[in-house]
Amino acid sequence: MRRSPYQAMAAILAMFLTFLLTGFFFLTTVTSAVILQYFEGKPQITVFFRDKATKEDATSLTSTLQATGKTASVRYVTKEEALVTYRTLFQSDPLLLEMVTSDILPASLEVSATGPEYLDDLAQTIATYDEKSDIIEEVVYQKDVVDALISWSNAIKIVGGVLAGLLAVDALLIVMTVIGMKIALRRDEIEILKLVGASSWYIRLPFLWEGALYGIWGATSAWVVLMGLIVWFRPVLLSFLEAIPVFVIVLSNPTSTTFLAAGAGLFGILVITGFLLGIIGSAVSVGRYLKF
Numbered sequence: 392m393r394r395s396p397y398q399a400m401a402a403i404l405a406m407f408l409t410f411l412l413t414g415f416f417f418l419t420t421v422t423s424a425v426i427l428q429y430f431e432g433k434p435q436i437t438v439f440f441r442d443k444a445t446k447e448d449a450t451s452l453t454s455t456l457q458a459t460g461k462t463a464s465v466r467y468v469t470k471e472e473a474l475v476t477y478r479t480l481f482q483s484d485p486l487l488l489e490m491v492t493s494d495i496l497p498a499s500l501e502v503s504a505t506g507p508e509y510l511d512d513l514a515q516t517i518a519t520y521d522e523k524s525d526i527i528e529e530v531v532y533q534k535d536v537v538d539a540l541i542s543w544s545n546a547i548k549i550v551g552g553v554l555a556g557l558l559a560v561d562a563l564l565i566v567m568t569v570i571g572m573k574i575a576l577r578r579d580e581i582e583i584l585k586l587v588g589a590s591s592w593y594i595r596l597p598f599l600w601e602g603a604l605y606g607i608w609g610a611t612s613a614w615v616v617l618m619g620l621i622v623w624f625r626p627v628l629l630s631f632l633e634a635i636p637v638f639v640i641v642l643s644n645p646t647s648t649t650f651l652a653a654g655a656g657l658f659g660i661l662v663i664t665g666f667l668l669g670i671i672g673s674a675v676s677v678g679r680y681l682k683f
Contacts, residue, residue: 395569405562406562408562409558409561410665412558413661416554423540424544425637436501438530439531441528456516459512463503463505464502469498470498473499507538518530566672570598594681598677606672607662611661621642
């Protein structure tokens with residue numbers, strides 16, 4: 392590698408770009424999945440009852456929804472609990488707190504589906520129940536938000552997967568070319584080694600390790616850049632994701648055990664993948680040019 396530094400730099404650069412993009416899309420995909428899981432865990436449908444509705448009516452609707460087998464949770468919120476929530480939200484405005492009592496706030500039912508694909512069915516079930524009982528004032532439906540998150544998450548996975556796959560193929564081809572050139576330049580040395588009794592693995596192993604080192608160095612460089620970007624943009628990420636507790640825990644302190652563990656996990660994934668990618672590229676080239 393010292394004798395042909397430009398070829399080595401080309402292979403490492405290809406690996407670096409591959410894992411930089413792969414790591415970026417991997418982190419983006421994980422982030423979108425956590426955000427989606429967070430919103431899916433929140434009530435996606437909120438049913439506000441009329442004043443004439445009783446707790447028995449809410450219990451009946453709860454049983455109807457749970458009978459579908461499509462609800463993750465159904466929670467009844469009384470007028471008094473709604474007032475507590477209202478006071479928490481507007482605690483900085485005393486005038487609004489004085490004007491509102493529990494009597495004017497509606498009781499409600501907070502419904503979470505087992506999957507976003509069931510939201511339409513649950514909304515239809517609620518509408519059918521209301522046609523018979525007429526106890527529902529309003530239904531707040533967050534399907535559009537969840538659908539948008541799912542679309543973005545799927546788009547990121549597809550685009551990231553395609554680009555990472557193309558770059559991985561490019562990196563493999565570069566490693567194969569570099570190793571093939573090294574073998575061709577050392578054809579005479581390889582023949583001499585064979586004549587003096589060197590085993591096939593004794594000759595092949597240095598080329599395999601060279602490809603592995605390309606992958607390890609490229610992945611390590613990409614990890615350093617990614618972690619540096621995360622630390623650099625940490626305030627922006629925290630302000631954007633402050634509503635989701637897991638991101639606050641991970642990003643609040645770059646020296647915390649949680650942040651370091653997440654960084655170590657990403658490092659392990661990139662390095663192992665880089666090692667395997669480099670080994671595969673060099674193994675293909677060795678198998679093609681060293682047939683003995």
